[in-house]
Amino acid sequence: MRPPENWRRARVTLAIAGATAFAWLAAGLIGYSNFAALWGGFIPVRMMGVVGDEGLAPAFLTPLTATLVHAGIIHLGFNLLILLFCGRSVETIIGGKQLAILYIVGAYAAAAAQYAVDPIDQTPMVGASGAISAVLGAYSMMFGRNRVKVANPTLALWLNALWLAGAWIGLQLVVGFTFETAGARIAIAAHIGGFLAGLLLAKPLLLLRYRGA
Numbered sequence: 001m002r003p004p005e006n007w008r009r010a011r012v013t014l015a016i017a018g019a020t021a022f023a024w025l026a027a028g029l030i031g032y033s034n035f036a037a038l039w040g041g042f043i044p045v046r047m048m049g050v051v052g053d054e055g056l057a058p059a060f061l062t063p064l065t066a067t068l069v070h071a072g073i074i075h076l077g078f079n080l081l082i083l084l085f086c087g088r089s090v091e092t093i094i095g096g097k098q099l100a101i102l103y104i105v106g107a108y109a110a111a112a113a114q115y116a117v118d119p120i121d122q123t124p125m126v127g128a129s130g131a132i133s134a135v136l137g138a139y140s141m142m143f144g145r146n147r148v149k150v151a152n153p154t155l156a157l158w159l160n161a162l163w164l165a166g167a168w169i170g171l172q173l174v175v176g177f178t179f180e181t182a183g184a185r186i187a188i189a190a191h192i193g194g195f196l197a198g199l200l201l202a203k204p205l206l207l208l209r210y211r212g213a
Contacts, residue, residue, distance in 0.1 A: 013087030040065030041124025063111035106134020113193025137198020
């Protein structure tokens with residue numbers, strides 16, 4: 001199945017991309033890029049309530065605020081490119097409300113995965129790539145090509161999704177090792193958590209759209 005070339009039904013994707021770009025640009029223009037990583041980044045140890053939160057975003061919101069903070073123009077641009085390409089296609093299939101649900105759940109799944117790996121980590125996790133990983137996971141289930149020669153079509157689909165996840169995480173590693181801000185890092189566990197959320201939510205969100213139609 002070819003991804004549909006349709007932007008008119010991708011308003012939520014465009015809104016998310018616009019808000020993300022605006023937040024990064026605004027922080028940069030007023031010279032608050034470094035502070036933004038600390039203010040809005042997801043810091044696992046804050047979930048335990050053992051560090052001071054004065055002047056920072058509420059801890060329970062940081063999985064979302066972290067999606068608005070990026071480690072530079074390359075990090076932002078790469079994430080927006082994947083979001084626009086995959087989000088447009090996924091939103092056309094599952095609808096705008098369902099895409100918003102996918103993105104938000106992906107952001108929290110990414111944060112949960114990172115917390116599970118290192119709950120006492122004090123390094124801010126920044127970037128929308130965890131949430132975008134969920135969009136990419138759903139995209140792989142809907143539009144992924146069978147790159148693996150396996151007789152079972154369901155197994156082939158999941159193997160293809162894992163192949164795509166590996167490629168995505170590898171590219172993010174390159175970006176993460178090259179561009180960092182204020183000690184913030186791009187977390188691999190978060191990408192895996194978001195991607196798995198996308199794989200699991202693709203079909204339920206599709207059913208939700210047409211049951212509500």
